[in-house]
Amino acid sequence: MTDLPIYNPAEIEPKWQRKWDGDGLYHADIDPSMPKHYALTMLPYPSGELHIGHWYAMTPSDARARFMRMRGYNVMFPMGFDAFGLPAENAAIRRRIHPKEWTYANIQRMRGQLKSMGAMFDWRREAISADPKYYRWSQWFFTQLRKHGLAYRKMSPVDWCPNCNTTLAREQVWGDDRHCERCGTPVIKKDLEQWFFRTTQYAEELLDFSNIDWPERVQALQTNWIGRSNGSTVYFQTETQDRLEIFTTRPDTLWGATFMVLAPEHPLVEKITSPEKSGVVEQYIQQALRQTDIQREATDKEKSGVFTGGYAINPVNGERIPVWVADYVLMTYGTGAIMGVPAHDQRDFEFARKYGLEVRVVIQPEDIPTLDGATMPESVPAYGTMVNSGQLSGTPGDIAFEQAVAYLQERGLGKAAVNYRLRDWLISRQRYWGAPIPIIYCPEHGAVDVPDEQLPVLLPDDVEWLPTGESPLKLHPTWKLTTCPVCGKAAERETDTMDTFMCSSWYHLRYLSPDYGPAPFDPNEYDYWMPVDTYTGGIEHATMHLIYTRFFHKACRDMGVVKGDEPMSQLRNQGIVLGEDSEKMSKSRGNVVSPDDLVGRYGADTVRAYLMFFARWDMGGPWNSSGIEGSVRWLRRIWNLFTDEVGKSTAEASTLRVLRRKVHQALSQITHDFETFEFNTIVSGLMELSNHLSRARELGAAGSAEWDEAVDIYLRMMAPVTPHIAEELWDLRGKPYSIHNQPWPEVDQEAALEEQITLVVQINGKVRDRVQVPADIGEEAAKQAALNTQAVHKYLEGRLPKKVILVPGKLVNIVE
RNA sequence: GCCGGAGUGGCGGAACAGGCAGACGCGCACGACUCAAAAUCGUGUUCCCUCGGGAGUGUGGGUUCGAUUCCCACCUUCGGCACCA
DSSP: OOOOOOOOHHHHHHHHHHHHHHHTTTOOOOOTTSOEEEEEEOOOOOOSOOOHHHHHHHHHHHHHHHHHHHTTOEEEOOOEEOOOSHHHHHHHHHHOOOHHHHHHHHHHHHHHHHHTTTOOOOGGGOEETTSHHHHHHHHHHHHHHHHTTOEEEEEEEEEEETTTTEEEOGGGEETTTTEETTTOOBOEEEEEEEEEEOGGGGHHHHTOOTTSBOOHHHHHHHHHHHTOEEEEEEEEEETTSOEEEEEESOGGGGGGOOEEEEOTTOTTHHHHSOGGGHHHHHHHHHHHHHSOHHHHHOTTSOOOEEEEEEEEEOTTTOOEEEEEEETTSOTTSTTSEEEEOTTTOHHHHHHHHHHTOOOOOOEEOTTSOOOOTTTOSSOOOSOOEEOSOGGGTTOOHHHHHHHHHHHHHHHTSEEEEEEOSOOOEEOEEOOSSSOBOOEEEETTTEEEEOOGGGOOOOOOSOOOOOTTOOOHHHHOSSTTEEEOTTTOSEEEEOOOEEOHHHHTTSHHHHTTOTTOOSSSSOHHHHHHHOSBSEEEEEGGGTTTHHHHHHHHHHHHHHTTSSOSSOSBSBEEEEOEEEOTTSSOOOTTTTOOOOHHHHHHHHOHHHHHHHHHHSSOTTTEEEOOTTTHHHHHHHHHHHHHHHHSOOOOOOOOHHHHHHHHHHHHHHHHHHHHHHHTTOHHHHHHHHHHHHHHHHHHHHTTOTTSHHHHHHHHHHHHHHTTTSHHHHHHHHHHTTOOSOGGGSOOOOOOHHHHSOSEEEEEEEETTEEEEEEEEETTOOHHHHHHHHHTSHHHHHHHTTOOOSEEEEETTTEEEEEO
């Protein structure tokens, strides 16, 4: 017995991590002679613990980045921390520890955990959004957006979390009960002066995904979120001689409008309401406004409303129709006013039936019986021939929309219009732990930008934490006192900070040059590295971060700060790792899987391999603690297989030919799967090949040139998945450091070709036999071989087949 | 209600420009090694069966010589949106 080293990840993993780190192996620097690849994975929030979800997101991303590196790309794979945010403040209040201290302690701990992954992060490029050298530029971007009219301040009803004491963006309000994303408390409405970014200005462009390779799923979610509606604006006139604009997606039903409805907040309500109705209307509005959005927006709620006593004139037929107020019309969409066409809209129908308003049919779809407004049990929203519609009567359904719009436009009664569900992005937060909004309020000059040379507006460290929930910046005795940059007189700072999504909208740019002073990023770095080639992260950011960062990039493009239309060329999302009970992991359920424990027990390589293997990456799924044993055994076997003593090869030539064939076939498959992010079949392909290698070894293959080639290729293929063991085995075989600097092996197509193939013999589409034939067999010979099989003889009993179908290289189907 | 995924052995999953269903792994069973166990190695493992076969990829149809893969209609489930005019 010789002293063969045993596989001990606890020893080799830290050893190689230190060596790689010391050598700067993964440093990515501009090199115009090489094609670049910017691989980016979503940065974590420094909550304190790296959990298995981070590993699940990051290790395959790392493996892919490593693969690209071996393929000859100059790969940058940076990491950082999205370090501002509410949890730090909650910790501050609960544990009487400063958010900064809490955050940076967590960062330090998580940086260590991240390093235990053995990922190829270039830590020189680390960016932390809570660093003044970072948020100085978050503030600069805000100023730029304001200068270009893309940031504005407005008094508006906002979603307010009474527990967090702050506003929330629409995206941060979740669920049927409209609760706070962070703490789960139902939100309330509050009127506040708030800062907004004009995301709506980019609504149309954000719908265009034609130049980026993003998952259909994300495209669908974003498209849905932006909510484009094609229709037209129609100008009604009230009897008080006011213009009342409405938006409709069905201008072809205009002749069927039998009433109008205004949102309770609509500015014309007061004026249009007749004196005798004002009491009832006033009462209704008060009650509507008191309701929460949850009550008001519940779809199953019975519609309610009141008649204002006012009338408007339908511009297409001059009819006088009553104007109502109802809370099913929202001030925040369209113009806050609608025409009611009960025959062809279900909401209007329910309203009309309840209040006895006329239901008039103006659309008659061809395939259903003639409609009668008085008796129809529900609305008919389908397109169809226009009827009772003046000179447009008879217009067929397929052109009714365009004809109606044309009719309105010719007469100046309306125009084609598009509406979006997307709202402007509310970025004000009444919190301390965020980037201060760089604005100064002067009694004389109003809201004034903090001049660039005064940036950053630093967060004061000496703040008091009172359990009022009020932002400590408001309570600070002196911080907000300053002077107006325009007139120099006493003025006050804005005490709100920015939504952290603002900071994370451009972190990929800060990675380019995290210490750069003159600008948010070094333009040379930008020109070389951008755009991000592959972006990976969770699907849950589809309608938040991933819309914000696209908006941000487009806005920056229009401000002349960046180039190109999109920040990230390719996006891939991973799924979620659930607990073993198939439920979402949570501390209270006690089903949390700790990556640190797993690494301690099995080593990082095993955890990496299992995370890539156990599920389709984009699907995720429940954790299985016994399943990881498969990865443990695989790596142990590989270790033993490649460290075992090698004598002289005793294998036959055919064994070695088969060995080469299997190796190159696996290489071809694994290369393909790396390209397409199919990580689970990368690992299964490696496992399968290791089974072939074991067999070949038993047949005496070790010691041959073919065996050496097999091991060499094998180690390179596993290097992106399990970087430590690959490096160690590479080293043990006396190969030059580092395996991670080796090129990806080339497939020898000839070696991968099969010599013999198994031709499947089907009779009437059912498999009846198989026959071994040379791979290059001709058509006739293949058919003959199939017809000569026992099964076919037995089946046909001398009869002639009706048809013989050959799928070259695969099968012969004999049809009787 | 609308939009988008997903339904394959006991389990995770593989195969789909239509062509051997169940690769790979977990689990399980049996065997080897061991005094014994663990570990390891080997063999088997979709179901039914009268051992000839038969059925089988959520359900029901269709196209085809041939369908897990394509088409139509459903069912279940997960995610998103939702009184959006």
